[in-house]
Amino acid sequence: MADKKKMSVAEILAAARKGDAGTGGAGNVPPPPPAAESAPESAAVDVPAVEPAPVAAAAGEPVAEQAPAAEQAPAAEQEPVAEATPVKVERPAVKAPSAGAAGRPSVAAMLAAARAGGKAGATPAPAKAEATKPAAAIPKEGVAKPAAAKATEKTAEKPALPAAGGPKDTASILGAARKENRPGPLSKAEAAARLKPSEPAPAKPAKGAVPPMPAKPASAKPKSGKPEVVEDRRGFLAFMAGAGALVTGSFLGVGFMSLGATLSLWTLGSARFMFPNVLVEPPSKFKVGFPSDFAPGQVEEKFKAQFGVWVAKAQYQGQLQIYALRTVCTHLGCTPNWLEGEQKFKCPCHGSGFYKDGINFEGPAPRPLERYAIHLADDGQIEIDKSKIFQEEMGQWSDPASFVPV
């Protein structure tokens, strides 16, 4: 590792694996492509371009303790590395110490060490330090972790195979480290940084050693801004409001539109259904006989039960006329009786009394009885029309339609 500065990432990886496997099982790693090759790619990547360096540095010093790794950081920083690369490296970083130290420290210890190294490495680049540091050492908080980590694992497993039989193989260590991959609360900076890494993944194949990163399943994609579903829902609502599904052109919209239209038509039809076209009830217009059938001063009660009317031939304001009184008390709507002996209408409910011409004179009734329209039909009979009412207190009894003069 004489010229660390010129080391490509692949070289670093190879070195890390060597340290990990101890016996140099990393021999099957393909030869590293020239560093220059990956340079343009990394240039295109904006955010993490700088941060990977410290990580790589940490990984590049597998056997050594962590402090040197940090020292190395500034140097490695200058080396352009594809963005996803550092993430690859981060695993070996964890592995390396385990292989190097004879005692095989626990994962926690390794993580702690890695964290220390990450922090140290991050210092040279303060601007990115916040977002960078966790990514480098602790997958849990890591930037770009989910994307690149998987790829890393695959490459890392190869070297691990020859080492199988040792107390702890790479896979198990990785597994332990991976457990910390749970998504946790993110700071804003971390969340922002997290969104980017999914794209740079394709940069990998150039190195040859790492398979392309699988695309994230839809369920794993972070929700950013307003998901499209919201738009659909809005469209749905708009259609519900009557804006029209034909605009959106969706079959679902057309279906709901038809359903809604059908339901409203049926509702309207049912409302119309409730209004009968044929009434089975006494007609409002009926004939009660000839004027000569009634004696002067008589109140005829025989139409009361069927038609609710008294036909009287009596004086009103000094004039003899035939009129039809409605049999409804003007107090609260009871049906009064005609008392022939006392020559008055008397309501049984609250004692209201009316003269023969219908004028109220006792009890709570506030106004006279009401008249129905009455006239002589063509055949000379008296015809009563209950659809029209005449009220004395409003001066309507002088209307010729309210009586038949004798």
Place this chain on the structure above:
Amino acid sequence: MSLGESIRNSQIWKSVFRHPMPIDRRNRIVVMLTNFFLHLHPVSIKKQGIALSYTWCMGGVTFFLFLVETVTGVLLMFYYRPTLQWAYQDILDLRDVVSLGILRELHRWGAHAMVITTWLHMYRVFLTGSYKPPREFNWVVGVILLLLTLLLSFTGYLLPWDQLAIWAITVGSNMARATPLLGHEGPGQQFLSLKGIDMITNASDARFALLGARFVGEETLNRFYVLHCIAIPLAASLLIAIHFWRVRKDGGISGPL
């Protein structure tokens, strides 16, 4: 803030719908759980549960027809009077002089269709073996529902009160004369006697209980009307609820064999 948003943010809306719009998986579940009408339905179902080729949707269609019969039947009750004087005339009026005269036809067609779809539903359940454990009790409930469906048709048959109705019920109820023990012409009725006096006569047997009289008359009309509009629909509603609930409790719609 758009009109839709202001409506959805109003206290009235929020008092009715206690969840956001179902735009994600969690809220879609919450909608199913908090809605009275939807909570009978499972939150999630197997894919073949909605496969037309497997279920034919015959149970769903039958339930839909039951709803149609309920709605149209309630509307018809506003005009129909179950009396000898008015029953037939009201049926004619429903066809000729009342608006939306097709309602009565819909009720009749729906009844025919419901009998057909009930059978088809039963046929499907049989073919797919869905009557087997643990669903055997739900099969029994379904058979009772089938009987109620047929009884609804039978009682509704009389209500138009024309010659077809009267004689159809006369013939149909005559079968009850032959009920074992309980029919006055049935086997074993002679055993039910006290000191030589028959307990089962044509005025005390099963047919009499069905008709409320010795022959089809006004009592029968009123009796069938109440059975058709109140008693049987109530029983059917209860059993339908149990039927649906058991579908869920017995593991959902059965899978392909």
